[in-house]
Amino acid sequence: MKSVSILGATGSIGQNTIDLIARSPDAYRVVALTGGRNVEKLADDARRLKAAIAVTAEPALYAELAERLEGSGVEVAAGPQALVEAASRPADWTMSAIIGSAGLEPGLAAIGNGATLALANKESLVCAGPLLLSEAKQAGARILPVDSEHSAIFQALVGEDMAAVERITITASGGAFRDWPEERLAEATAAEAATHPNWSMGQRITIDSASLFNKAMELIETHEFFGVPSSAIDAVIHPESIVHAMVAFRDGAVLAHLGFPDMRHAIGYALNWPDRLALPVPRLDLVKLASLTFRDADERRHPALRLAREVMDAGGLSGAAFNGAKERALDLFIEGRITFPTMAAIVERVLDRLSASGDLAGAMTIEAVRDIDERSRRLADEAAAER
Ligand SMILES: NC(=O)C1=CN([C@@H]2O[C@H](COP(=O)(O)OP(=O)(O)OC[C@H]3O[C@@H](n4cnc5c(N)ncnc54)[C@H](OP(=O)(O)O)[C@@H]3O)[C@@H](O)[C@H]2O)C=CC1
Numbered sequence: 001m002k003s004v005s006i007l008g009a010t011g012s013i014g015q016n017t018i019d020l021i022a023r024s025p026d027a028y029r030v031v032a033l034t035g036g037r038n039v040e041k042l043a044d045d046a047r048r049l050k051a052a053i054a055v056t057a058e059p060a061l062y063a064e065l066a067e068r069l070e071g072s073g074v075e076v077a078a079g080p081q082a083l084v085e086a087a088s089r090p091a092d093w094t095m096s097a098i099i100g101s102a103g104l105e106p107g108l109a110a111i112g113n114g115a116t117l118a119l120a121n122k123e124s125l126v127c128a129g130p131l132l133l134s135e136a137k138q139a140g141a142r143i144l145p146v147d148s149e150h151s152a153i154f155q156a157l158v159g160e161d162m163a164a165v166e167r168i169t170i171t172a173s174g175g176a177f178r179d180w181p182e183e184r185l186a187e188a189t190a191a192e193a194a195t196h197p198n199w200s201m202g203q204r205i206t207i208d209s210a211s212l213f214n215k216a217m218e219l220i221e222t223h224e225f226f227g228v229p230s231s232a233i234d235a236v237i238h239p240e241s242i243v244h245a246m247v248a249f250r251d252g253a254v255l256a257h258l259g260f261p262d263m264r265h266a267i268g269y270a271l272n273w274p275d276r277l278a279l280p281v282p283r284l285d286l287v288k289l290a291s292l293t294f295r296d297a298d299e300r301r302h303p304a305l306r307l308a309r310e311v312m313d314a315g316g317l318s319g320a321a322f323n324g325a326k327e328r329a330l331d332l333f334i335e336g337r338i339t340f341p342t343m344a345a346i347v348e349r350v351l352d353r354l355s356a357s358g359d360l361a362g363a364m365t366i367e368a369v370r371d372i373d374e375r376s377r378r379l380a381d382e383a384a385a386e387r
């Protein structure tokens with residue numbers, strides 16, 4: 001029986017993970033389930049899956065969670081520290097699916113177990129890739145990518161020599177606005193941006209898909225996780241989201257990973273790894289699909305991609321600044337305080353300010369990452385106020 005913890009259990013990835021686990025109740029023992037504001041869902045799943053502990057990140061929701069779980073035998077806790085403590089409890093497999101940089105420290109705590117971390121939380125790699133990977137090495141932990149493109153790359157690389165890799169290409173759906181004229185983007189609302197053409201995901205990553213900040217983060221994630229230079233990584237727009245990534249080798253061969261856009265593919269692969277077991281996902285019918293199309297991902301129309309390249313080349317703490325500023329700019333857009341294109345302008349301004357000060361060249365410690373994360377959010381507010 002495999003022991004599992006799910007960080008971010010109430011979200012889109014968390015619920016897809018629970019869907020897979022709940023289909024084989026005898027195969028899994030659930031250690032920790034964590035959530036944020038949705039304590040109703042957290043309590044229901046903790047009770048149903050007989051979790052050892054349920055934790056909400058919100059201290060103010062402790063009493064409600066405790067009341068909902070009364071008599072269940074599930075231990076209850078609340079707050080960011082309790083969440084880190086629960087993540088550090090021994091489990092064979094932990095899903096890291098908290099949204100944003102809030103997922104970094106719980107992920108690091110899980111790595112401390114020396115077991116397997118299934119990593120959906122791409123922000124961890126963007127903010128602190130070298131730190132995460134070195135902690136995993138030290139603890140003897142394994143990180144398995146869950147982001148669909150990175151799972152695809154990982155699968156294409158099985159048995160391959162990294163020295164033979166010439167190029168890695170990830171695909172982007174183009175998001176909600178891929179067919180909008182550029183001039184209209186300033187009128188885009190958060191509700192419009194939060195409608196994905198192919199994938200069903202949380203609100204924040206869906207808006208990041210529309211701005212291509214999701215793809216920008218994934219370029220950085222590819223660079224950090226697979227150790228490939230930015231010059232050998234790119235993104236192409238692929239409106240069908242059937243091909244997830246392609247790895248080109250020095251002999252001219254290209255291995256592509258295809259699958260219906262359903263995250264249970266990538267989650268299931270990480271859950272069953274190194275085995276490849278049956279999954280309850282729709283099957284591809286290429287004849288019915290008839291064609292797969294690709295277009296250039298224009299870095300002028302999508303400044304997030306250009307900024308990602310700057311971050312990959314600068315290294316150090318620039319990923320933490322990029323992510324912190326992006327997360328804050330996204331809050332401001334969702335609140336209706338800035339326009340859609342202003343998000344990228346704010347991230348660029350914050351990166352310029354912090355790199356000019358030399359502060360992004362410091363050593364990567366968790367304290368330094370936290371400090372840059374906080375400062376970049378404050379600077380994003382200042383940049384928004386100046387506009
Ligand atoms: N959704 C997808 O298909 C994909 C997602 N990813 C990545 O996976 C991660 C999760 O995405 P997704 O599932 O869409 O996100 P959701 O918004 O659907 O879920 C986020 C989860 O994190 C919890 N949460 C929110 N804020 C905090 C916090 N401050 N501290 C602790 N927990 C918190 C939420 O709790 P609550 O809802 O209870 O408030 C919820 O459980 C992200 O990093 C995303 O980039 C990667 C590839 C695909």
Ligand SMILES: CC(=O)[C@@H](O)[C@H](O)COP(=O)(O)O
Binds near residue numbers: 149174215263
């Ligand atoms: C499912 C997944 O991995 C998402 O990160 C996906 O990539 C989002 O789609 P976009 O290609 O629109 O960013």
Ligand SMILES: [Mn+2]
Binds near residue numbers: 147148149218
């Ligand atoms: Mn992805």
